[in-house]
Amino acid sequence: MTTHHSAVDAHGATVAEMFDNIADRYDLMNLVMTWGQEPRFIRDTVNAVKLGPAPKVLDVATGTGDLAFEVANQRYGAEVYGLDISNEMLEVARYRPGGENIVWQTGDAMNLPYEDNTFDAVTHGYLLRNVTDIAKTLEEQYRVLKPGGMMSCLEMSPA
Ligand SMILES: C[S@@+](CC[C@H](N)C(=O)[O-])C[C@H]1O[C@@H](n2cnc3c(N)ncnc32)[C@H](O)[C@@H]1O
Known part of the structure; x- marks a missing residue:
């Protein structure tokens, strides 16, 4: 698949290329790097969000879509969007079972x-x-959230 990164800066293009190159190995790498805990982290991140029926939810930097699929599977009638800078990561997401029910961008x-x-x-x-720019990234999430909407973030750092 051809990649188009014209709308992003040089750093974004480098990041996109890096994830394009590891897309087919990403899920296994992630499972190993989290000592097998990734499915629980994903569940907990989605459980932290309080949602009404048929919510509209965006997963930013969705990668292969773990959080987006968890929302779609947990929340009946959810309208789920997964956005990522890497086309190849999105291609992996798109072809997972149920991928046709999520809007990938x-x-x-x-x-x-x-x-x-x-x-x-x-x-x-x-x-x-x-x-x-972390501030700009969070500002953008705040901007697209409805008033009273919630953001839930999964990160790891050294203790
Ligand atoms: C470590 S992966 C995480 C994927 C997924 N969220 C997960 O929990 O497995 C990081 C993802 O962020 C994406 N990414 C990095 N910078 C981005 C940006 N500026 N905008 C959108 N996605 C970005 C990468 O392409 C990659 O898919």
Whole structure:
């Protein structure tokens, strides 16, 4: 698949290329790096979000879609969007079982392609380490959240 990273800065293009190159191995690497705990981390991150029926939810930097699938599976009638800067990561997500029920979009977390007040919740996992401007990234999530909407974030750091 051809990749198009023209709308992102040089750092974004480098990050996208790196994830494009590991997309087919990412899930296994992640499971190993979290000592097999990744499914629980994903569940806990989604459980932290309080949602009404049929919510509209965005998973930023969705990668192969773990958080997006967890929302779709947990919340009946949810309208789920998964956005990532890497086309190849999104290709892996798209072809997972149930992938046809989620809207996958290429885009930059620092410049989200959505109107203000669009989502009931935003999730993201392991995103903040990859962006050059964390404040702008969080501002964008706040902007696209509806008033009273919730953000839930999965990150890891040395103790
Ligand atoms: C470590 S992976 C995490 C994937 C997924 N959230 C998970 O929990 O497994 C980081 C992801 O962030 C994406 N990413 C990095 N910078 C981004 C940006 N500026 N905008 C959107 N996605 C970005 C990468 O392409 C990659 O898929």
